[in-house]
Amino acid sequence: MTLTAIHTIQDGLASGPGTEPDELLEAAEESRVALAAEAAEAAGGNAVSASADSATDQARADDLIRRASAQRERGKQELKRKIAGIPSVQQHVVLNDQVVASSFTRFFYIIDKGAELMRRRGDAIIGEDRAAKLREQLQALIADVEVEVRKNLEATQALVAADAYEDGAIDVTYTAPTYEDTIQIRSREGLALQRVFTMYDQLLALMVNLEWNGKIDPNEVDQMRYQAKQKIRPIFRFAARANIGMNTSRARNASGQVPRGRRRATDANAKGDDAIVEAVSGLQSSLAESAGAGDTDATLLAEI
Secondary structure, rough: OOOOHHHHHHHHOOOOOOOOOOHHHHHHHHHHHHHHHHHHHHHHHOOOOOOOOOOHHHHHHHHHHHHHHHHHHHHHHHOOOOOOOOOOEEEEEEEEOOHHHHHHHHHHHHHHHHHHHHHHHHHHOOHHHHHHHHHHHHHHHHHHHOOOOOOOOHHHHHHHHOOOOOOOOOOOOOOOOOOEEEEEEEOOOHHHHHHHHHHHHHHHHHOOOOOOOOOOEEEEEHHHHHHHHHHHEEEEHHHHHHHHHHHHHHHHHHHOOOOOHOOOOOOHHHHHHOOOHHHHHHHHHHHHHHHHHHOOOHHHHHHH
C-alpha cells in the first residue's frame, strides 16, 4: 500500500457529516502499511544491489526504495500534525545524519502514537493491567537502547577530550540538518526515544570528525550508522503491532466474536487480550526468525 492509499484510508475514516477520524483504526492501518514496508526491506533490501544484474532485482530494489520513501514522507506529515486536547511536549528536533533522520521520520510517529494510545485508550480496551504491561515492555525496549547509546556517546566524548585535535585538524560540519522541525511528542516514551535519536546523531557527528582526522576506522562509523537503524526497528515493530492489536481487540469486544473459531468461554476476551500482550512482547524474536523466509504483513498480523 502506498502513501496515496493511506490518504484514501484517512479520508474514508473521516467521511460523513460530523464524523471524527477513528484514531485506533487509523493507527492500525498506518502501522500495517509501515510494517509491510519495513518487513520487505528487512527480508531482502540489504541483499539488493543498487546496480542489480537482473530486471527482477532492479524492480525489487525500486519497490523497496519507493516503500521507504513513502514511509518517510508519511512520517514527516504526521510529525507536523498538532492534535488538540492531548497533553504533550513541543520539542524542536534537529538531526544531521541522514540515516538517523531517515529512521526518525519513518518510525518515530508510529511509536509515539502507540505509546499515547496505550496510555489513553489501553485501559478500556484490554484492561488496566494488560495496558500497563504493554507500556512497561515498550519502556524497557527504549531504555535498553538509551543505556547503550549513552554509553557509546560518553566513551566517544572521552576519546575526543583525551586526544584533542591538533592544530590544522579537519573540522567536519553539516551545511544544514537533514531534518529540523518542532514536533508534538505525545508520550513519555516518545520523549525518551527522541533523546535516543539525538544521542545517536551527536555520537555519529563526533565519530565522523574522529574518522576524518584518522583517529578511528571508517568501518566503525558505518557500523554505528547500521546499529542506529537496527536498534530502533524492534521498538517500531512492537508499537506497530500494539496499535494493530488494540484495534483488533476493540473490534472483537464490540462484536462479541472469538477469533479463529475458538469456543466462547466466560474468560474468552481476557484470554484474547492476554494473547495480544504475549504476541507483542515476543515480536522481536519472532520477526528475526521469520524475516529470512520473506515474512509478509498478513503473516505478522496472524500472530495477534
